Amino acid sequence: MDLRLTREEIAFRDEIRTFLCENIPEAIRNRIAEGRHVGREDYVTCQRILNAHKLATPNWPVAWGGRDWTPMQRYIFGEEVQSNNVPDPLPFNVAMVGPVIIAFGTEAQKQRLLPPTANLDIWWCQGFSEPGAGSDLASLKTRAVRDGDAWVINGQKTWTTMAQWANWIFLLARTNPEARKPQEGISFFLVDMSTPGITVRPIQLLDGGHEVNEVFFDNVRVPADALVGTEHRGWDCAKFLLANERSNIARVGISKSRLRRIRALARAVPAGDGSLWDDEDFRHRVLQVEIDLKALEMTQLRVIASEREGSRTPNPASSILKIKGSEIQQATTELALEIAGPFALPYHDPEAEYPDGANDLPEGFGWADTAAPTYFNYRKTSIYGGSNEIQRNIIAKMVLGL
């Protein structure tokens, strides 16, 4: 047992860190650190820089521009991206649909779609959730019917993240409504969003931002090769995809970055004759979150180490990464809200222009107006991707045998 990074791992980490700080525009990294709006162009800029250095898709096979990294290297890379306030390479592209195309797609699909997917020339969104389905994904109702050499899709998706910026969507649709089980008779499609019949309607979230959408399909005709994998066996692709979605779900790097910022802001905000950071009670509450995060980081490392050790059974500790990770993220937003105090009240349209580095506004503190929206927005972390209640059901059954 040796719980330190090896010399090689430290060198790797430093190399990644230096690369990110030198190559990713500082203005974008500052906006992320401050919890401000990051636009489509920012994501594209960053991902293309990474992709030019074969850093956008390290989890892909080498043949498709990936890296032959160890799980620990992948973890370190993800950590450095998050804790240096670099936007994650778009997960819909890199972690979700890319690997599905690699595993289930035809050679033609791979050739046509993977390079633009890696370079964010195609921006993918995920058409899984439907109104009324919620945690019960397999009860989806969107239909796809074969009509000659085309498929015709009708239905509605919801909670579709960043669909307003996407030009392609991957989705699940029911192709055999007579199948015995709800998971059977579903197929996995890749659809160009410019196809006629697709409408995107924004859903405004509590922070006032436009992050998710409803996507309507009204007799959308797509070619036969929109299908990926086997007809009616789309659930296999979905399961494969959801398993990948879990990686880095603890978001330790993001919480680290947020906690660093909390320390800095608490030192800057006046309270009494000094700053809020002079308040021992507040510092202790920050420390408790930091300890929880340190423990989670060690838990995450245990999971990664057990992957490397090639253990056949999954490490049971992995099951808690989502629950604990979301709780810690939410705790950091509560601390930030506390720092903002009465100055959390002013609302600033998150998508309006905001001058870089503006830290003083007449209505309070410039940084304070992101505190409440982030607090509101982060309530989603214990809801999406399988609510924490669903996660507990799964652990009770799969890990504890209850």
Place this chain on the structure above:
Amino acid sequence: MDLRLTREEIAFRDEIRTFLCENIPEAIRNRIAEGRHVGREDYVTCQRILNAHKLATPNWPVAWGGRDWTPMQRYIFGEEVQSNNVPDPLPFNVAMVGPVIIAFGTEAQKQRLLPPTANLDIWWCQGFSEPGAGSDLASLKTRAVRDGDAWVINGQKTWTTMAQWANWIFLLARTNPEARKPQEGISFFLVDMSTPGITVRPIQLLDGGHEVNEVFFDNVRVPADALVGTEHRGWDCAKFLLANERSNIARVGISKSRLRRIRALARAVPAGDGSLWDDEDFRHRVLQVEIDLKALEMTQLRVIASEREGSRTPNPASSILKIKGSEIQQATTELALEIAGPFALPYHDPEAEYPDGANDLPEGFGWADTAAPTYFNYRKTSIYGGSNEIQRNIIAKMVLGL
């Protein structure tokens, strides 16, 4: 709406307080305040003093030595008893079996049993719980079979509080095993513990004390008039009794007394150059429990006021008294444990003689050795009388309609 005590209520409270402080031996009150063992004789002494002044059974009808008090007066009395560290008049006698005998007993039973019950000449214990039944009381297995002019009882009771000090037991036994529902065919019996065939086995609790027992019935023959109420309808008596058991279940007075002691001890225990009370963080944690308790007291008063207002539907706030009351009691034991710190470790047999007022022991602080046992023991408050989980089930169903 006027949330102050009336002038009459204040006068009543002061009268009770003065009476208790002047008449109940100080040595006993100190032992209770310190969390030390209170012996059988202490209970008997206190109850006889109260009974001599018609204060042992104020909830009984005037004809049987009760008082015609308002619910608010009853509440004030209970509060003063608890917060002045006077032992509650034995609840098995006063709150449980007494009212059952009054409501369901024959005139002969009343004449024979009520006066010694009020005076604690009879010490009752409660034979309800059985091994394996737990929260599912109606699944009890103890049998009573009619044999001529007697009943023959066989079975086992458990968690029987202070059975070692009791000379009578009231119990539920199944008299008709063929009844359709588990609640039917049960009868309620009053049994002299000196009857042959009864064995009491102590169960040691985590604090090392002897508080509960198993009681075995091996062909115990009791006379016909051991039955109270109607044969096979003992569940009616049990429900009536359990409803009474709920009164004062919040135990606000006890928590108040404990919190006062916590303040005093924290001021007395050295920490650094001063006392633990100099630690703002600690004081804030005490204050949070005190606020919770104040809210609970107001909730309790709302329930009492709604009783007085003669509302037909029970106040839904009553449902939370048990849950919140036990949580607050447990929180006070955690604070006391923290005060004791490393000096909580030494164990002192709780039933051994302990010199009154001894506050220094070579192994640490005399008062500190009750901190851990009380913490261990109070875990029961969220288990007994229907665990807090069962309470939540009831509230979900009965109050929230879920």
Place this chain on the structure above:
Amino acid sequence: MNFELTDEQRLLRDSVDRLIGPAYDDLAHRRRIAAEPPGYSRELWAKYAELGLLALPFSEEEGGFGGGPVETMLVMEAIGRGLALEPYLATVVLCGNLIRLGASAAQREALVPAIADGSLTLAFAHLERQARYDLFDVGTYARRQGSGFVLEGEKSVVLYGDSATKLIVTARTEGSRRDPQGITLFLVDADAPGVSRRGFATQDGQRGAAISFGSVAVTESAAIGTVGGAGPLIEQVADIAIAAIAAEAVGAAAALHALTLDYLKTRKQFGVPIGSFQVLQHRAVDMFTALEQARSMEYYAAMMAAETDAPARRSAISAAKVQINKSARFIGQQAVQLHGGIGVTMEYRAGHYFKRLTMIEQAFGDTPYHLRRLDAGGGWLDAA
């Protein structure tokens, strides 16, 4: 002790509910009202006036309603339930009570009828950027000039300060920045020369303003109460305001809990109502417990808001705020969680309650602030 409402109070509660209840039922309508100046409904405000709500705290002799903290509580509960946008807290609770308790008879005679008929709206320009929750941290300065004063300074997050016709401004006439002594209240026309306002929306759909005072000349008669002696009045009115928002919080939390119960009973997943899952049932019970504890402290705060013994009042109000904050956070977060995705959107009522509850937590002192204030008062249990 008696928790019952009088017939008159019941009547008040029912008529306020009938007025406010339907007004913001439609969220799209509420959003439209919030988006246009003044950010609330002038029409509804006129109806508040008709019902006598705007005259609530003033004595009947001066044309008021003669209501006490219980009446204020009933109105604020309805405002909480209804997600109302009108500046009742700013005009009536804060400024109304500053005037009631601090103003001269002549000032009251001039102001009360205009407040009561809805023609005069007021805002309390007090908070400053450096002050956080310290009520006595006032850097805005009022310099003597001739028989009057000249105000100089900046105020932050002034509730409904952008639309108010008059402002009550705190300024220091002596002492150093955090001195409890030396603060004076001035009544200033919102459009007086040198007053510059920048309005903004708040997180919960209300309005606020940043207001700067650049050499604003005021007469001596603009002072409310004694010059330099406003400290205790400010604290007293802040306590009255806390009791009021405690009631608003309970109104909102109760509505949110009811909404959540409805959702649990009707929303189906895996073929059954989600309210059949024990974990969600118990969560709803814990929300209910938090609500009842908050309600108890709401009543207690209402009772103690009028307490003349200032230390006792302070302890009680701080204790109540701690409980309200704790309950508001738990109920708000859990309601969103139990609603799932729909709970985090602006398209559904639950999220709006959650946001308002969150902002109430931050108003007039957060939990650590009130724990410190309670602690500074020598604690609690002995004072109870």
Place this chain on the structure above:
Amino acid sequence: MNFELTDEQRLLRDSVDRLIGPAYDDLAHRRRIAAEPPGYSRELWAKYAELGLLALPFSEEEGGFGGGPVETMLVMEAIGRGLALEPYLATVVLCGNLIRLGASAAQREALVPAIADGSLTLAFAHLERQARYDLFDVGTYARRQGSGFVLEGEKSVVLYGDSATKLIVTARTEGSRRDPQGITLFLVDADAPGVSRRGFATQDGQRGAAISFGSVAVTESAAIGTVGGAGPLIEQVADIAIAAIAAEAVGAAAALHALTLDYLKTRKQFGVPIGSFQVLQHRAVDMFTALEQARSMEYYAAMMAAETDAPARRSAISAAKVQINKSARFIGQQAVQLHGGIGVTMEYRAGHYFKRLTMIEQAFGDTPYHLRRLDAGGGWLDAA
């Protein structure tokens, strides 16, 4: 980074488990052992010696096992699982490491073989009534007399101090009561003239003693390490001990969690196993989460216990203790709750784990103490 055990470590773990596991399986047997002096099993202690456990921390050159923090962790986990009563923490972890890190070669030569073969048991007489958790709060005084010293003072809650054959005593040779400088360690025969011991049982079935030193004469050679310079060594060994009891806590908590799962699967109420109730399932999941977080920090503490950079070691150990305390309390309380009545009796194993976990929380600093220590170290995140 690598969390795997070596083959040797696996062997160690398995043999310790085989030794300790069955020894206290029977609670009645455990109670009998605890009730008779010395309060643990001398027979078992001899087997600890045979396995080499008592020589664990010492180097192989001086007859030791050459084990590090990971080996200590494995032994302590087994002790936690087994509810073992032997004075391993007192003799080997505390005193063993004081000797390993502080004693002269001559002292080590005299002491290590006797510790290793089980003939010498030791106790660390350090805590005093006024000290609470302050490691440098030492009032016991060692006055120079001729070429030696005379000890005077009182020690509290000395773990297994009643049966130890020798004591390592902290005494002040200079400075004032809370001065980190000026503390010296002395090796004293437990039956030396002037030493008076009063043994007692502890809440968790172990043993402790109050020990007074009345003019106890010791020679200069009884000092371990430099005279007046023991402070850093005491702190280092306390940190090693915290890593050790963290492992004991994880061993106990894991066993308690497993016991609770068993109970949930077998105990029936209302005709079904209680583990079919969703609320109890989720509680078991939250216990599991607390356990895994504790285990992560157990490993981290083991890694950092040997860290030579003292500030980094302090921060890591304090962080680990906070997590262990939090997890231990949650798991202990919930295990009792899920067991119901049987959980609060001495007749069942769950309660004994709960009691031991509670006492581990109180040992070597509670949560507020370690938060303060972490805070004093300038925090955490930047140091990570």
